[in-house]
Amino acid sequence: MGNRTMKALIFSAPGKIELVEKPIPRPGPTDALIRITTTTICGTDVHILKGEYPVKPGLTIGHEPVGVIEELGTAVTGYTVGQRVVVGAITPCGQCGSCLEGIQAQCGGKPMGGWRFGNTIDGAQAEFLLVPNAMANLALVPDQLSDEEVLMCPDIMSTGFSGAESGKIKIGDTVAVFAQGPIGLCATAGARLSGASLIITVDNLENRLRMSREVGADITINFKEKDPVQAIMDITRGRGVDVAIEALGTEGTFQSCMRVLKPGGTLSSLGVYSGDIHIPVSAFYAGLGDQTLITTLCPGGKERMRRLMEIIGHGRVALKSMVTHRYKLSQILEAYDLFGNQRDGVLKVAITPD
Amino acid sequence: MGNRTMKALIFSAPGKIELVEKPIPRPGPTDALIRITTTTICGTDVHILKGEYPVKPGLTIGHEPVGVIEELGTAVTGYTVGQRVVVGAITPCGQCGSCLEGIQAQCGGKPMGGWRFGNTIDGAQAEFLLVPNAMANLALVPDQLSDEEVLMCPDIMSTGFSGAESGKIKIGDTVAVFAQGPIGLCATAGARLSGASLIITVDNLENRLRMSREVGADITINFKEKDPVQAIMDITRGRGVDVAIEALGTEGTFQSCMRVLKPGGTLSSLGVYSGDIHIPVSAFYAGLGDQTLITTLCPGGKERMRRLMEIIGHGRVALKSMVTHRYKLSQILEAYDLFGNQRDGVLKVAITPD
Amino acid sequence: MGNRTMKALIFSAPGKIELVEKPIPRPGPTDALIRITTTTICGTDVHILKGEYPVKPGLTIGHEPVGVIEELGTAVTGYTVGQRVVVGAITPCGQCGSCLEGIQAQCGGKPMGGWRFGNTIDGAQAEFLLVPNAMANLALVPDQLSDEEVLMCPDIMSTGFSGAESGKIKIGDTVAVFAQGPIGLCATAGARLSGASLIITVDNLENRLRMSREVGADITINFKEKDPVQAIMDITRGRGVDVAIEALGTEGTFQSCMRVLKPGGTLSSLGVYSGDIHIPVSAFYAGLGDQTLITTLCPGGKERMRRLMEIIGHGRVALKSMVTHRYKLSQILEAYDLFGNQRDGVLKVAITPD
Amino acid sequence: MGNRTMKALIFSAPGKIELVEKPIPRPGPTDALIRITTTTICGTDVHILKGEYPVKPGLTIGHEPVGVIEELGTAVTGYTVGQRVVVGAITPCGQCGSCLEGIQAQCGGKPMGGWRFGNTIDGAQAEFLLVPNAMANLALVPDQLSDEEVLMCPDIMSTGFSGAESGKIKIGDTVAVFAQGPIGLCATAGARLSGASLIITVDNLENRLRMSREVGADITINFKEKDPVQAIMDITRGRGVDVAIEALGTEGTFQSCMRVLKPGGTLSSLGVYSGDIHIPVSAFYAGLGDQTLITTLCPGGKERMRRLMEIIGHGRVALKSMVTHRYKLSQILEAYDLFGNQRDGVLKVAITPD
Numbered sequence A, B, C, D: 001m002g003n004r005t006m007k008a009l010i011f012s013a014p015g016k017i018e019l020v021e022k023p024i025p026r027p028g029p030t031d032a033l034i035r036i037t038t039t040t041i042c043g044t045d046v047h048i049l050k051g052e053y054p055v056k057p058g059l060t061i062g063h064e065p066v067g068v069i070e071e072l073g074t075a076v077t078g079y080t081v082g083q084r085v086v087v088g089a090i091t092p093c094g095q096c097g098s099c100l101e102g103i104q105a106q107c108g109g110k111p112m113g114g115w116r117f118g119n120t121i122d123g124a125q126a127e128f129l130l131v132p133n134a135m136a137n138l139a140l141v142p143d144q145l146s147d148e149e150v151l152m153c154p155d156i157m158s159t160g161f162s163g164a165e166s167g168k169i170k171i172g173d174t175v176a177v178f179a180q181g182p183i184g185l186c187a188t189a190g191a192r193l194s195g196a197s198l199i200i201t202v203d204n205l206e207n208r209l210r211m212s213r214e215v216g217a218d219i220t221i222n223f224k225e226k227d228p229v230q231a232i233m234d235i236t237r238g239r240g241v242d243v244a245i246e247a248l249g250t251e252g253t254f255q256s257c258m259r260v261l262k263p264g265g266t267l268s269s270l271g272v273y274s275g276d277i278h279i280p281v282s283a284f285y286a287g288l289g290d291q292t293l294i295t296t297l298c299p300g301g302k303e304r305m306r307r308l309m310e311i312i313g314h315g316r317v318a319l320k321s322m323v324t325h326r327y328k329l330s331q332i333l334e335a336y337d338l339f340g341n342q343r344d345g346v347l348k349v350a351i352t353p354d
Helices: A043-050 A104-109 A153-166 A182-193 A206-215 A228-235 A251-260 A302-313 A329-340 B043-049 B104-109 B153-166 B182-193 B206-215 B228-235 B251-260 B302-313 B329-340 C043-050 C104-109 C153-166 C182-193 C206-215 C228-235 C251-259 C302-313 C329-340 D043-050 D104-109 D153-166 D182-193 D206-215 D228-235 D251-259 D302-313 D329-340
Strands: A005-013 A016-023 A032-038 A066-072 A084-086 A128-131 A174-178 A198-203 A219-222 A241-246 A261-269 A277-279 A292-295 A323-328 A348-352 B005-013 B016-023 B032-038 B066-072 B084-086 B128-131 B174-178 B198-203 B219-222 B241-246 B261-269 B277-279 B292-295 B323-328 B348-352 C005-013 C016-023 C032-038 C066-072 C084-086 C128-131 C174-178 C198-203 C219-222 C241-246 C261-269 C277-279 C292-295 C323-328 C348-352 D005-013 D016-023 D032-038 D066-072 D084-086 D128-131 D174-178 D198-203 D219-222 D241-246 D261-269 D277-279 D292-295 D323-328 D348-352
Touching: A005 A329, A016 A329, A043 A329, A104 C261, A153 A182, A153 A241, A153 A261, A153 A302, A174 A182, A174 A228, A174 A251, A182 A198, A182 A206, A182 A241, A198 A206, A198 A228, A206 A219, A219 A228, A228 A251, A241 A251, A251 A261, A251 A277, A261 C104, A323 A329, A329 A348, B005 B329, B016 B329, B043 B329, B104 D261, B153 B182, B153 B241, B153 B261, B153 B302, B174 B182, B174 B228, B174 B251, B182 B198, B182 B206, B182 B241, B198 B206, B198 B228, B206 B219, B219 B228, B228 B251, B241 B251, B251 B261, B251 B277, B261 D104, B323 B329, B329 B348, C005 C329, C016 C329, C043 C329, C153 C182, C153 C241, C153 C261, C153 C302, C174 C182, C174 C228, C174 C251, C182 C198, C182 C206, C182 C241, C198 C206, C198 C228, C206 C219, C219 C228, C228 C251, C241 C251, C251 C261, C251 C277, C323 C329, C329 C348, D005 D329, D016 D329, D043 D329, D153 D182, D153 D241, D153 D261, D153 D302, D174 D182, D174 D228, D174 D251, D182 D198, D182 D206, D182 D241, D198 D206, D198 D228, D206 D219, D219 D228, D228 D251, D241 D251, D251 D261, D251 D277, D323 D329, D329 D348
Parallel strands: A174 A198, A174 A241, A198 A219, A241 A261, A261 A292, A323 A348, B174 B198, B174 B241, B198 B219, B241 B261, B261 B292, B323 B348, C174 C198, C174 C241, C198 C219, C241 C261, C261 C292, C323 C348, D174 D198, D174 D241, D198 D219, D241 D261, D261 D292, D323 D348
Antiparallel strands: A005 A016, A032 A066, A032 A128, A032 A348, A066 A084, A277 C277, A292 C292, B005 B016, B032 B066, B032 B128, B032 B348, B066 B084, B277 D277, B292 D292, C005 C016, C032 C066, C032 C128, C032 C348, C066 C084, D005 D016, D032 D066, D032 D128, D032 D348, D066 D084
8 A cells, every 4th residue: 555644633732632644554464454434532532632641642542443454464364355343442462471361451461451542552543543463353243233333342332341240240239330421321231231130320411311221220310419329328228239330430439339339249440540549448348348349441352342243233232322423534623522522412423434 | 826737739659749738837946937828830840740859758849939927936037927928949048068158059068958848848839838947038029029920039030040140141142042941931031131142042832932032032943843953053153152051951952052062161051850961972072172061959048039039120021921820729730730731831820829 | 054154355445455254145046155265366356455446345355266065045956065166256147138149247238247256246255155146157176176276267267368269369370468467377378278379478577477488478578678569579570469468457558469469460458447548540550450459358157167177177277386375364464465565476365264 | 494304203093103204394474483392292192192082194293392492483573582482282372252252272162272282283292393373372481490390381280280270179178089190190289279178089000199199189099999989978978079070081980070079069070081971860969969060171371381380480389200201202102102001100201302
């Protein structure tokens, strides 16, 4: 493809992102180049834009790619150019010690080591994307699923479901989910898929609480109307919940999760925290409550993508409806403006090439 | 209650059960006496009737009680006479070594030690039932649930769901369930509750296959029409299933389960086997397939019952429809005749006092 | 035993404990009365004495009993008067919802609900002790084991080992244990028993570090000589540890545990915390490190005691040597003075009747 | 290396192996070529020689390599020529669906798919060996460990330990291991490392039983002197064992394992079976015994090798002594003769280049 260039959205400086022209990258032996057909914007991208999560200026951002294989590295087998694929936000190598012992998101033994797109290498908000360790990460999209139907797989659905999985939700559990943005909604759907018998969710936006009930919540609490901790303790008659899922990333919601947890319960945390967390000794039962606090970074890799697409393909969840707005890549700054300011009831935007 | 007597269905000899009068038992210090308001007949009871599973002549059979507390042992606290309760088929003591390490169905470290009703002590097909270890086993029934709605909890639902639980079904798994009688149907419902993305079930009765689709199967196979092993391998494109559930108790279905299992998969067995099982070395991959074969006896105890009622109460499954026929206790021999011969599309019968 | 009285050590007020005469209790139907033959003092008892952990004035303290059955409740079967028993510090009922789902230390669904002795009911630093739920809690001591050999079972060994168990230590793991008091030493022994290939321990007392090496540590760090976090990162060449065990109960050691944890690692906390805990966002990897933080209250019940005695009986650990000093019950205030002030290299004291 | 050739031991026909000259292979982009410095013969190789496990005539056999990197594929990074490495018998790709979900030995979703060396590709009993998926499989050997010290890692130790791991041995478990050949001895060592409190082993060769006690058995049973099933039930006072490990691969030992298993216990099978297995309904408790039967193929990959070397390096086991005889590659037919006929107390032979 010689010296062709492509459009790419880069982080320039805190508060500033730009759509620029960049050379189309060439795949190394184990890489693949994919042409992006649909991508989206994540809350984490907005953190990056604001400078709250630092990345190198000039980096293309975005980590949620659906596309078509354009070129394969010389050592990549089992794929052909033209196949439609989805790739996880996290791209494990599959071959390091961490990956081989199942801690794929911390690839290479480095914190968040598996999160490369839009973090340590160029990301998906562009016309083309270089996928490292292609054989571990290219997941073929079945013909019957549209780009938009699988667009939640790379991050939103994988992360949200992991809230239920890391919480080890069992049949008959009572579960609370704090915050019902896209991740929280998927955590709710994941809790439902995992056999929870009672799911209580918390947010302050009525459209999110309505959608929460659609994807699986039994009871929704608007925290502007009542104290969610007290409400959950009342609903459970003082018992507390078996599993509490944090889907926002603030000290307040983390503490609320602890306060609604039954002795012996599990707090499954999905949020990205920008500050320290204070654990009150009372909510910690002095360290004697048999509590589990577990954090999870979005599981990636092609097997994870395959499983999530199976869930979608067999109608277990209906998450296509999370795409509330659609933009062309050339309009992506507008899309950021809408999404970053949470205007117009936006949940997720779909970005397609011009 | 002095010397009052009650009606009770006893096993007399292979092929012979009788409705007789027996003294109403008196609770020892840790027992409770309950007045049965609804009970049912299990396939295992038919095995007992036929002499295929030996019990002592004179024993009252049945192990699926819903009733009302009539009298409490002197050491029983936390309950009052008149409360409506359901009791699991398995009644763990909660206090022996096995129970304390979580192997409650093998209470006392004896094979099937937790299965007492209609096996080692008088059972539930009677007007009254003595419940041992009452504090571990009496589960209060919420007012909004009818007897029939909780009638599947003691055995059918607890056993069926355990097929999914012991199989450790994960989100996105492909699952096959062999046999769709009451237990198999609940295994299907349990697989659905556990996040299976594709559920394939096998039986030869069309009404059961129809109900199978209602409770969660994606694809049903009538084994009189095609070879289920071949069909499942075709459906999964040679991959096999992550988890296969055996819900019948024959060597043939056990072997079929092994043959559809992916390398690294789990066979979760619920059936009661009356003969030896032959494992072909080919289906066993010479012992090198990373296979797990696990058997499960119905989980009991009041916490299990509480969780199953939560599942019912929050509408996660609709198993009331399993009761296809209703009889009075005085008509129970008729009910056995219908159920034992699988006439008239029977799934489960409800037995109530005269 | 009529109106006989016994000696018992009670908490009177913060800073004040007293040896008084109390009526010997009479067992209810499911209780047992045991005559204490050996008991000991725990760090938690010193917290109680200082008023840092509140209990009701007049309560007999102590939770580590070895003794002989003196009298059995009318509903207790399977035991005879005169048998020698050890009882866990935590006495689960085995029959509530929490116990039946395996969360025995949080018996009754209440925080620390299983910890009764010397917390919510009279404890073991007395001539006699009433054991609730006797059938779940009386563990027969094999003849070949002395009182002192099993004296660490009720709390020290059960808690310490649980640090390794809750950390899910696997064969080949690298483990750090912060603090090498009696609990920490048992955590070290437990890590060794669980297959850790490299165990690094931290304390500031040389006699404890020496004993640490005897029970299983490969490398010991005196934190007065060097920064343990830096030292552990150096030893592991920047990799961090798979599992860090906190065995003290301070914010500082909790934070140090987090800082030496590899991404994807587990912090297993045993300490009793008297204040809040601050989690620095850096050590928390912004919630994206796939970390597990788990707290454990001492596992109890007779099966746990049986297993620990098996470990001792087969020579897997040699913890008898933890008893460094011996006192009569009438000298117990002296014993508290020595133990509470950590004089004379004390690890554990044995208290026997006069 | 042009057209150079190397010595290699090939399977020619049932009963016939030959040392021949073969071209030295050239690594593809993700492969590595290693020069073998030490290898050994496995019982499985003898099965292959006898034609009991079929491989393609002409294939080089052997799957236990220690060597030095001779040449690296163009896409392999992180290694340099000359480094000393050990490679597992099983070489997972790390990148297929099976590997990514942690079922690495069944790489590619094919039965035993991860077992390539001496099975589906040329093996290690040669002067050079081509290692596929080099980045997932080359494990650097620490300088302080000799070739012989790590020679058990690729198969014997990895397989043996997995018997304990798959059995989920817990602190305080009673474990029986049937057969004390090299794999069984490592299973015994693995059980000891996993916290078993009582380990009972069975064999008929006194030198193996003696070594069994050295690596961790508490009680050894010579099955020529007494019935091991009866003996184990006597030793456990009728309780049975928590975990039974099968380390031979015969129906008889499999059945014996079942017969000594407590209700709720686990049979962890390591053997390679050449015929069907008959499960008696009595030992199967009619399918109601909450039993787990699990088979495990040798775990591979460089992280597994690293962990095993950590175990050796820190002195947790002393398996070097398993090498009882040493041969040059040119004498390998002699080595097979000795090993295949189990002469002269042989456990394992070390094979080094001429």
